Amino acid sequence: MPLLKIDKLSKSFGGLKAVSNLNIEINDGELIGLIGPNGAGKTTVFNLLTGVYDPTEGTVRFSDKDMRGLKPYQVTQRGMARTFQNIRLFSDLSVIDNVKIAYHQRSSYGIFSAFFRLPSYYSGEEEMHRKAMDLLKIFNLDHKAEEIAKNLPYGEQRRLEIARALGTEPKLLLLDEPAAGMNPQETHDLMNLIRWIREKFKLTILLIEHDMSLVMGVCERIYVLDYGTIIAQGAPDEIKSNPKVIEAYLGEEVV
Ligand SMILES: Nc1ncnc2c1ncn2[C@@H]1O[C@H](COP(=O)(O)OP(=O)(O)OP(=O)(O)O)[C@@H](O)[C@H]1O
Structure with missing residues (x-):
């Protein structure tokens, strides 16, 4: 049984389908990447998982429990924690x-x-x-x-x-662009830190990231979103050479 099972998940904002018919399964202990061009729907997925948005359709099961209708603090209590694209500390x-x-x-x-x-x-x-x-x-x-x-x-x-985020003692950690704004040395150190905390805290991690060296370096499997739908999934090497991914990122660096 997967730790997280996302089934036919969709979210519309008016006429815009930000996430459409999304299926993702993550097993206990995996380190998974979620990538895609700007506006692909990645952060919306995190907001759906953590109870910030209610899905238009579909279900999320976590530790084999339906997460429908839970508020963000209840999601945290069930063992899911996140960080944000724009840092949100109690400054x-x-x-x-x-x-x-x-x-x-x-x-x-x-x-x-x-x-x-x-x-x-x-x-x-x-x-x-x-x-x-x-x-x-x-x-x-x-x-x-x-x-x-x-x-x-x-x-x-x-x-x-x-x-x-780790202070809430999560099973699943959602990291939204943790390397954003970091220099290459900081990014490299972060990569080692992510690997290390996964082992130390027996975590499962889902990571959104634009820095491909980090994603390809730490993730075991990667899902690629484009216009709200999954266009590819697989090991880093398969993703790098996938024509659909290269096309979605045309003009951007994939490898
Ligand atoms: N609350 C909202 N109301 C209306 N539209 C929204 C809302 N949140 C997101 N969107 C739209 O949904 C789409 C997906 O946005 P999202 O932020 O999930 O993309 P993303 O893949 O995280 O992008 P980025 O990499 O730039 O952070 C975009 O077109 C965005 O404008």
Whole structure:
């Protein structure tokens, strides 16, 4: 049974079919790419998966459960986390608070014990602080824990966004253009980091990315979207030489 099963998924905005009859299956532990030219519908797919949009047609099953009608926070609680194309941190909060907020979504103590500051609240807080610091260490951000998020350099903000997503302890991580705005060295480091966190956190990852060196370097399988439909799927080598893909990207670099 696949971890994620997207079946005949469609989304229309007025007369525009942004996503049309989409079928994708992702198995536990896979690292999958979703690519396509600008406006192909990639981010719309993420918005459909995470409850930002309701599909016009079709279904999404995650861990064999129907995800229909769930709100974004409920999707997070079911074990799906995402990052955004345009970084969306709590920019005026500290680095560590950004990650702790993510853990709060999964915390075991209730609002009652938080309100009355019961012992379970303090032990929960301590545990959360420790876990958040451990995550920041992995992303080499622990020495910046108390800095305000918006003051970090761009590449570090991107890493913090991934750390925050991991704070919700997901099974499936959706990364929307994680290398956007990074230089080649940062992109290379990110590629290694993505591979490493997959192993360390036993994650399944679906990645939207325009940087082909990253996509071809880390993904085991790739789906190619064009005008809202899948025009190709397969291993990186098959995708690189697929005539339909080359045509869709005409004028852009595929390899
Ligand atoms: N909320 C919306 N209302 C109307 N049209 C939308 C909406 N969201 C997306 N679209 C349209 O749907 C199509 C797909 O957009 P989407 O952002 O999913 O593409 P994308 O593949 O992520 O593009 P890019 O690589 O440029 O980020 C585009 O034509 C876009 O203008």
